[in-house]
Amino acid sequence: MNAILCQQYGPPETLRLTEVPEPQPAAGQVLIGVNACGVNFPDTLIIEGKYQVKPPMPFAPGGEVAGRVLSVGEGVTTLKPGDHVFALTGYGGFAEQVVAHATTTLPMPAGMDFVTAASTMYTYGTSYHALKDRANLQAGETLLVLGAAGGVGLAALQLGVLMGARVIAAASSEEKLAVCRELGASETINYTTEDLRTRVNELTGGKGVDVVYDPVGDRFAEPAVRSLAWRGRYLVVGFAAGSIPSIPLNLALLKGASIVGVFWGAFAQREPKRSRQNFEQLLQWITTGQLKQHIHKQYLLADAPVALRDLLDRKVIGKAVVIIDTP
Structure with a gap:
């Protein structure tokens, strides 16, 4: 089978399309085409x-897939060959076949297409866990989303609206902010031309925001924490800007605020029952049309390194998906 392999650490341009042996599922696993x-x-x-995860070399990147079950390992009774599924794999997904644990593999609802299924777990799974389980976001609260035009950012924006929050979207260009407004943002901030803290203060009448969803980090983290209201919650989702920021902890003290870590992958593995309950709600919203992923572009398997480069260069608005022509 064909796979995009990482044979040494480096940028996307070092990845190569390579023929590799077909994997076999062990006990508790499924093989997915x-x-x-x-x-x-x-x-x-x-x-x-x-x-934080370092697979043995060589390996294929790609942490979430959708496809058909080809075979199941010993002890797997919930899935069978031919089932349409989507799965959290961690890595290995930029390939024609991948092995996944049955506990992190879910049946696709009737009528759902593979592109939608493959763009659901990381973005909506992360963002719903963050807003529901970690921030306890309530209707009527104000949510500030940084990096709001990215995959998890747009998911957080949509979910915040669905959960009854007033959503302020912050992103780096007017093109990105236009998409945010289309998907329900009440207000937007261009943090390349506007001061983040000043604009939040203006938009909230000096009160601040109840929740900050931050997948960006770097220089935006401290002004975002300073923009929290009393008992606000700052969600540490990721560091897409590159640098891991240092936060003056006296800010949390003065605001009675919480700085809360969000590691959805660990949550899904450690608390699979609660994770599945979250996905039951997410899939209901998706199948009824209340949530709809914004697909930036579809790439062929051979062009997966280009997709990663586009993501790194901040060209992707919403979600990029690699399409594999599985036999």
Whole structure:
């Protein structure tokens, strides 16, 4: 089978399309013929050795897939060959076949296409866990989303609106902010031309925001924390800007605020029952049309390195997906 392999740590341009042996499922695993694989920021980290998970070389990036079950390992009774599924794999998804744990593989609802399924887990799974389980976001509260035009950012924006919050979207261009407004943002901030803290203060009448969703980090983190209201919650989702910021902890003290970590992948593995309950709600919203992923572009398997480069260069608005022509 064909796979995009990382054979040494480096940028996307070092990845190569290579023929490799077909994997076999062990006990508790399923073998999936991949039809689509989502492109996510952790994929750019894992190929440079900067992610908390370091697979043995060589490996294929790609952490979420959708496709058909080809075979199941010993002890798997909930899935069978031929089932349409989507799965959290961590890595290995930029390939024609991948092995996944049955506990992190879910049946696709009737009528859902592979592209939608492959763009659901990381973005909506992360953002719903963040807003529901970690921030306890309530209707009527104000939510500030940084990096709001990215995959997880747009998911957080849509979910915030669905959960009854007033959503302020912050992003780096007017093109990106236009998409945010289309998807329900009440107000927007261009943080390349506007001062983030000043604009939040103006938009909230000096009160501040109840929740900050931050997948960006770097220089925006401290002004975002300073923009919290009393008992606000700052969600640490990721560091897409590159640098891990240092936060003066006296800010949390003065605001009675919480700085809350969000590691959805660990949550899905450690608390699979609660994770599945979250997905039941998400899938209901998706199948009824209340949530709809914004697909930036579909890439062929051979062009997966280009997809990763576009993500790194901040060209992707919403979600990029790699399409695999599985036999």
